[in-house]
Amino acid sequence: MNDILKIADKEFNSRLFTGTGKFSSNHLMSEALIASDSELITVALKRVDVDNEQDKMLQSILRPNVNLLPNTSGVRDAKEAVFAAQLAREALETNWIKLEIHPDPRYLLPDPIETLKAAEELVKLGFVVMPYIHADPVLCKRLEDVGVQCVMPLGAPIGTNKGIKTVDFLEIIIEQSNVPVIVDAGIGSPSHAAYAMELGADAVLVNTAIAVSQNPVQMAKAFKMAVEAGRMAFNAKLASVKKHAEASSPLTSFLQ
Amino acid sequence: MNNTFQNQFDTYNWDETLASINAKTTQDVEYALSKNKRDLEDFKALISPAAAPYLEQMAQLSMASTKKRFGNTIQMYVPMYLSNECQNICTYCGFSMTNKIPRRTLTDDEILKEIAFIKSKRYDHILLVTGEANKTVGVPYIKHAMELIKDQFSNITIEVQPLDQHEYEELIEANLYAVLVYQETYHRDEYKKHHPKGKKSNFDYRLDTADRLGKAGVHKIGLGALFGLEDWRADSFFTALHLKYLQKTYWKTKYSISFPRLRPHSGGLEPKVEMTDKHLVQTICAFRLLDEDVELSMSTRESEVFRNNIVHLGITSLSAESKTNPGGYVVEPQSLEQFEISDERPTEEIALMLENQGLEPVWKDWEAFK
Numbered sequence: 001m002n003d004i005l006k007i008a009d010k011e012f013n014s015r016l017f018t019g020t021g022k023f024s025s026n027h028l029m030s031e032a033l034i035a036s037d038s039e040l041i042t043v044a045l046k047r048v049d050v051d052n053e054q055d056k057m058l059q060s061i062l063r064p065n066v067n068l069l070p071n072t073s074g075v076r077d078a079k080e081a082v083f084a085a086q087l088a089r090e091a092l093e094t095n096w097i098k099l100e101i102h103p104d105p106r107y108l109l110p111d112p113i114e115t116l117k118a119a120e121e122l123v124k125l126g127f128v129v130m131p132y133i134h135a136d137p138v139l140c141k142r143l144e145d146v147g148v149q150c151v152m153p154l155g156a157p158i159g160t161n162k163g164i165k166t167v168d169f170l171e172i173i174i175e176q177s178n179v180p181v182i183v184d185a186g187i188g189s190p191s192h193a194a195y196a197m198e199l200g201a202d203a204v205l206v207n208t209a210i211a212v213s214q215n216p217v218q219m220a221k222a223f224k225m226a227v228e229a230g231r232m233a234f235n236a237k238l239a240s241v242k243k244h245a246e247a248s249s250p251l252t253s254f255l256q
Numbered sequence: 257m258n259n260t261f262q263n264q265f266d267t268y269n270w271d272e273t274l275a276s277i278n279a280k281t282t283q284d285v286e287y288a289l290s291k292n293k294r295d296l297e298d299f300k301a302l303i304s305p306a307a308a309p310y311l312e313q314m315a316q317l318s319m320a321s322t323k324k325r326f327g328n329t330i331q332m333y334v335p336m337y338l339s340n341e342c343q344n345i346c347t348y349c350g351f352s353m354t355n356k357i358p359r360r361t362l363t364d365d366e367i368l369k370e371i372a373f374i375k376s377k378r379y380d381h382i383l384l385v386t387g388e389a390n391k392t393v394g395v396p397y398i399k400h401a402m403e404l405i406k407d408q409f410s411n412i413t414i415e416v417q418p419l420d421q422h423e424y425e426e427l428i429e430a431n432l433y434a435v436l437v438y439q440e441t442y443h444r445d446e447y448k449k450h451h452p453k454g455k456k457s458n459f460d461y462r463l464d465t466a467d468r469l470g471k472a473g474v475h476k477i478g479l480g481a482l483f484g485l486e487d488w489r490a491d492s493f494f495t496a497l498h499l500k501y502l503q504k505t506y507w508k509t510k511y512s513i514s515f516p517r518l519r520p521h522s523g524g525l526e527p528k529v530e531m532t533d534k535h536l537v538q539t540i541c542a543f544r545l546l547d548e549d550v551e552l553s554m555s556t557r558e559s560e561v562f563r564n565n566i567v568h569l570g571i572t573s574l575s576a577e578s579k580t581n582p583g584g585y586v587v588e589p590q591s592l593e594q595f596e597i598s599d600e601r602p603t604e605e606i607a608l609m610l611e612n613q614g615l616e617p618v619w620k621d622w623e624a625f626k
Contacts, residue, residue: 141507171293175293176503176504176507178504178505218341239287250312251312251315251316251319251569252311252312252315252534252537252564252569253312253569254561254562254565255534255537255566256532
């Protein structure tokens, strides 16, 4: 079945996006990313040694069919984010940017106001903007209005592995969105990822749950399968939970 | 971005759509009924012939969903016809250009007389209606009428000829709340037959009216089809498709659906495809089951018995004691109506009917904060 995800000018066979943080070694990271089949891998610009063409981490990621997605992790406001994005475009030769602005160093929760401001500016500067945000349906529409290419609402606070805690809001976002919805942050297990896909998310981004697993390579593969299963289930349309509506006092007897 | 509904609409074929509705099975209906959130395929199942045996169940679900979202209330509104001048030929309409009837456009004085009567009936939400006569009943006239009455009504809706975006913007600035614009039928060729002459014969301009309204930033857009011009199942589906497109595109706007239908043997145009009472209930419930938030409106076209019962099954707003002729309340009650209304009970009686059924008639539910 032809089920390609399109974001901006790129097409993806895999709906599992991954990250590069928290792995115990570049080698293990590379193995895990290969096992995940992921075609979009985010990398924190702050981790990259842009002056060193032999940067070890980058070397461990780059393969055919893999697209780098630099992110602005570490910035605290729109101004810094725009600066970081421009730096990333220059250093990594891509106009794709995962916009994350978390002024709060503890929970790393995204700042919606600065994110919207930066997104508008970055779209004008020709970036493909993928904003990491709260599962806020109104914010998603506002971002869509300024021209972002997808939205990345969180399932739970980043790094918590708590799963899809924002389900009620994600459902609204998925229903209303005209751009792909990628559930980012909080996905702690393959069942969480499958659940997000069953809800109709277009893709998920998973990092911590793979990187800190006892066996990142196997876990990456498990996520790959879970995302595929969830997507397939979504396309096949889930059977419903049975409810019974009993006709107590007939409302339609006046029609007889 | 110059995308409009027409882009999406043009990818659909009427006959195929109708065939896919009629092909829905018992299983499809049961599946649709069992879901929490329903999509347009579920809607097709719910308006299909296969759903007929499930009407009571649909009504139960529709009632529960409506009560959950809107509570035990019904919004009251009243139409006021400002003019019956019209340069369109519409085969089903009493005001059609070629009908030899006296034409009247209300003067300021007449408008004030009419609204004095309407206010005595407690109404605070008003629907202003005109034909299409751009020289005499254009935007300046409509805007003037709105300004004339705005201190007496919190909520003004219009049902007039489709306008351009900047014209809507001008009226919104003057506190216009909502615009009703019914496509009549989404069947392009049949539309042409029923609207052979006048600006209204332009199907595409009418089809994209809601987009212009959305861009202009109106608070509410009312959609509908005149059931009976063509197959009501397909027209319902395209109305629902239109609704879903608009909700996704103009997400700050509210929407309402109305359910006018041509009745056989009522003196006017005979329906090509008859929509029975059961069909109409099925359609109303299907819209509610598709969308928990959309307002569903019922006019006085329908009979007393039908209206007494339908107020529980998904309807959220109701008109009463309507006159569909300009000056019909006070100025010239004997003039010819646009269409014959069926439920002629006075407003007080309708309010009592609602209260006796545990429903609160709501008269005022808006305030313009500017």
